[in-house]
Amino acid sequence: MRIGHIHELPTDRQGDLESAHRFAWLTIAFMVSAITVLYLTLGSSQAMKAAWIEDLASLVPPISFLVASRFADRPPDEEHPFGLHRSVSIAYLFSSVALFGLGLFILTDSLLKLVSREHPTIGSVTLFGHTIWLGWLMIAALGYTIAPAVLLGMRMLPLASRLHDKSLYAIAKMLKADWSTAAAGITGILGIGLGLWWADGVAAIFISFDISRDGWTNSRTAARELADGQPRLVDGSAVDPLRSRLQTELEKVGWVRRAHVRVRDEGHVFFAEALVVPAGKVDARLVEQTIDDMLTIDWRLHQLAITPVETIEIE
């Protein structure tokens, strides 16, 4: 039985991880440019402020993804006998909570501004000798953020599934949904242009509600993972079939009469333990052989512990 440094990813997926890193860096670069462009045109529009904060918050997930993946594949040591796989989940929880907090902050801010009937004032800028309304520049800045975000998101989504990385999945989804933020912002500015004072605030509420909802769903997923909840597919849509598959495979093994499997999601990889009622006498060599066989059924199954017992009673 070998324990110690076993890499998380099979060699054929190592390339996916490298692409994911590249995309995370690209996302950060793009976000920094979007944050700069929006900041320069921010003015006193609440919708612009919300969109800006959303982009600012969008920096946290890719950064924590990059930080976490530096740790996730470290070998176990005296202090961390299970390795540091969970750093992925911790980073995921951290960035989701950040997203949720910022969302709530800007939501409250927008509601207060709407309730106090604040009228957004947007002045002008002088570009190349022409004095133009800053609102037009705001619309251009928001428009700029749409295409790169959606493209990055679309490229990252399949990588997230291949790497079984929920935080990457959340980043990809967030980027893909970025167009609705920009669209809401543009609608808000056009509303101001039409002399509708509430349009800006309503757009800001829409955007901040979206940020909070994202933060909330992701925080729940992350917390559930850290609390050893039943592992789910990377998009959270269903229970991951690995547990039932492992149980079926184990019960097919000759010396096993009955098995009960529990699986923990450790970020990128799964740790499993199985209670097994043996058909006859337990042969330690067979147990080890079975563990090795089982570990090949899915790359995400990182470790398996088999405990032979006389009976299994599930209450």
Add this chain to the structure above:
Amino acid sequence: MLVLLLILTACGMPRDIEHTTEDVEERGYIRAGAVVRAADPSSLDGGSPAGYEADVVSGYAESLGVEVRWEVGSESELMTALEEGGLDIVVGGIESSSPWSKHVGLSAPISPQGTPHLVAAVRQGENRWLLGFERYVGARR
């Protein structure tokens, strides 16, 4: 994109939330406020405001083909009146860092380049009015 924006601008965007531009044109005069500064009594020339900032407002009125009716008072009186819609514009030593910026809209600098940045205050959300004023100031500078 650019074409679309030109069309939108042609449609009269941005508009004022409380129709200041239309009201001024209909009324035939701008209700302007001039802040009295105790340290600078020369800013009042025989009862009516004088100096660069007053000239900018008068010039803007001229460009619109309307008159200016001045109201002289303290900054807080005038700003409150502006906020409530009793005035259209206020000038007189207002800086772009003015704490009033939460209650009124502040324009781009109106003072000549190289001098301290003085701005004009307009009612919040009167974006057409503000844009028109800033265009005039830009052309003047």
